[in-house]
Amino acid sequence: MPKVSLSSLPISGLFGVVKPSGPTSMSIIHDLQQLVARSKLFADEEKLEKIKGKKIQHKSRGKRGREAIKIGQGGTLDPLADGVLVIGVGKGTKKLSDFLNCTKEYSTTCLLGCETDTYDSEGSRMRVAPWRHVTREKVEAALAQFTGEIMQTPPIFSALKMDGMPLYDYARKGIPLPRPIEPRKVVIHSLELVEWKGTDHSFSWPTKIFSDEDKKAVETALHGAGEDISLKDEPETEAADETPAAFVLKMKVSGGTYVRSIVHDLAHAVGSAGHVVTLTRSRQGRFVFEPTEEGDRACVPWEVFEKGLKDSEDVDEDGWKEWEREVIDRLEIVDGKK
Structure with missing residues (x-):
C-alpha cells in the first residue's frame, strides 16, 4: 500500500479503472473528476472549500461542468470495449503518454x-x-x-x-x-x-x-x-x-x-x-485485471466509483470513503505532494 499521510496531501498519481462496456472513456473521466475534486486525497483545502455544497453532476456540461483538478486517461477505449483504463490525476497526467506505446x-x-x-x-x-x-x-x-x-x-x-x-x-x-x-x-x-x-x-x-x-x-x-x-x-x-x-x-x-x-x-x-x-x-502496461508479474498493479472496479457518485457513502475510521480507500490501495504516487 502506498504511504498516504495527512502531511503529504493532496497528492498526484496514477491508478487503473475497469471500464464497463457502454460509456465513453470521456464520460468515465467526467464522472471521476466529480469525485477527485471533492476528495482531500487529490484536492487542497482551498479547492475543497470552493466546491463545498455543489452537487455531483452526472452529465457533462462542457466547461461549466469541469472542476479544477487535472485528470486524464492514458489510452481511450471505445464505448463497446471494457477493461483497463489508466487514469492520471494532477502531475500524474504528465505520465499518461507512457501508456500510449506500452504493451x-x-x-x-x-x-x-x-x-x-x-x-x-x-x-x-x-x-x-x-x-x-x-x-x-x-x-x-x-x-x-x-x-x-x-x-x-x-x-x-x-x-x-x-x-x-x-x-x-x-x-x-x-x-x-x-x-x-x-x-x-x-x-x-x-x-x-x-x-x-x-x-x-x-x-x-x-x-x-x-x-x-x-x-x-x-x-x-x-x-x-x-x-x-x-x-x-x-x-x-x-x-x-x-x-x-x-x-x-x-x-x-x-x-x-x-x-x-x-x-x-x-x-x-x-x-x-x-x-x-x-x-x-x-x-x-503495468495496470492489469489480475497481477501476475512483479510491478503489476490491479485496477479498481467501476462499480466502486458508481457507489461513490451517489454521494451517500459512510467513511471509515481514517476518514476515507470506500472508493478513496480502493484507490489508495492501488495508487501509484507521482512526484509526491502537488
Whole structure:
C-alpha cells in the first residue's frame, strides 16, 4: 500500500479503472473528476472549500461542468470495449503518454460473415460474405501471418488525418484519397484462438446497413489511392438464416495496434468477412485485471466509483470513503505532494 499521510496531501498519481462496456472513456473521466475534486486525497483545502455544497453532476456540461483538478486517461477505449483504463490525476497526467506505446493485452470476439464500417458491432453492415467454410483449424493456420512484427493499415473509417482531413470524411463524402493509407509497423507479441464458439452464441450482425450510395462513396475514396476494392455482398448460397460462427482471440500487442483491424484482416485471410462484437483490455502496461508479474498493479472496479457518485457513502475510521480507500490501495504516487 502506498504511504498516504495527512502531511503529504493532496497528492498526484496514477491508478487503473475497469471500464464497463457502454460509456465513453470521456464520460468515465467526467464522472471521476466529480469525485477527485471533492476528495482531500487529490484536492487542497482551498479547492475543497470552493466546491463545498455543489452537487455531483452526472452529465457533462462542457466547461461549466469541469472542476479544477487535472485528470486524464492514458489510452481511450471505445464505448463497446471494457477493461483497463489508466487514469492520471494532477502531475500524474504528465505520465499518461507512457501508456500510449506500452504493451497491452486484449481478448476479442469475432463474428464471421459480415464486415462493418467501424470494424465492430457499433457500425453499419458494409458487406456480407460466406462463412460456413471457415473452421477453427483454418483460423489457427492463418494466425501466423498476423504474429510478430507486421505492417498494419489503419481502417479508412478512423480519425487519422490525411492532408488535414480525417479519413472517415473521405469515406463518407466519396472523396478520392490522394494516396494510399500509410501502413504502420506494430508488434503482435502473441496471438491465439482461445475459444471456438461456432454458432453457439447470441451475437448477430448489425441491423444498420450501408446503402449502395454509401458503399459507392467508400469505393470511390479507396480507388483514389489505387485500391481496387468492391463492397458487393457475397451471401451464403445455403442456410443463409443460420447464426454465423464466432470465435475468441487473445493477444498481446504493442502500442498503436488496431485490434479491430486484426479481426477484419484475419477474416479476409480465411476467405470471409468479420467484425468485433466484444473487446476487453486486460493489461495496459503495468495496470492489469489480475497481477501476475512483479510491478503489476490491479485496477479498481467501476462499480466502486458508481457507489461513490451517489454521494451517500459512510467513511471509515481514517476518514476515507470506500472508493478513496480502493484507490489508495492501488495508487501509484507521482512526484509526491502537488
